[in-house]
Amino acid sequence: MKNSIVKLISTISITALTLSTSLPALARAKESVRVERSVMPFVLVSQAQAGRLESQGIPGYGALKTQYMLDRVTAKSLVRAGIDAHLIPARTLQDRGYLNVVESQLRLREK
Numbered sequence: 001m002k003n004s005i006v007k008l009i010s011t012i013s014i015t016a017l018t019l020s021t022s023l024p025a026l027a028r029a030k031e032s033v034r035v036e037r038s039v040m041p042f043v044l045v046s047q048a049q050a051g052r053l054e055s056q057g058i059p060g061y062g063a064l065k066t067q068y069m070l071d072r073v074t075a076k077s078l079v080r081a082g083i084d085a086h087l088i089p090a091r092t093l094q095d096r097g098y099l100n101v102v103e104s105q106l107r108l109r110e111k
Contacts, residue, residue, distance in 0.1 A: 037086060037087060037088070037089075038087075038088050038089055038092070039082070039087045039088060041098055041101035041102045041104075041105055042101070042105055043087075044078065044079070044082045044087060044088065044102060044105075045078065045102060045105040045106060045109065047082075047085075047087065048060065048064055048073075048078055048081070049061065049064050049109065052085075053078070053081045053082070053085055055085075056080075056081035056082075056084045056085050057077075057081060058073060058077070058078055058081045059073070064109070065109055065110055068106050068109075068110060069110060073106070074103075075099045075100075075102040075103040075106060076093070076099065078102055078106070079092055079093055079098070079099060079102060080093065
């Protein structure tokens with residue numbers, strides 16, 4: 001019985017010591033974590049079409065279609081606008097797959 005109590009007190013002490021050293025490190029780690037927001041290509045193009053990227057220089061509604069047809073709006077320029085609007089991370093500009101899907105979405109809306 002006495003041996004069990006000593007083991008229990010030892011376990012509690014070790015747990016308390018571990019927590020007291022781990023919690024501050026965990027709090028610091030939580031502060032340094034940045035959550036990157038990222039929308040799907042379809043959503044990015046839909047946001048542009050709805051005029052939500054106008055402040056980033058991308059026209060909305062029918063003007064988006066016209067500017068795309070005139071090569072004044074491209075998949076890359078739309079992705080840059082999405083980055084500026086904090087909808088997607090900057091590394092998306094190098095993601096050929098993402099750019100291809102944005103291009104496809106723009107092409108579909110051209111018709």
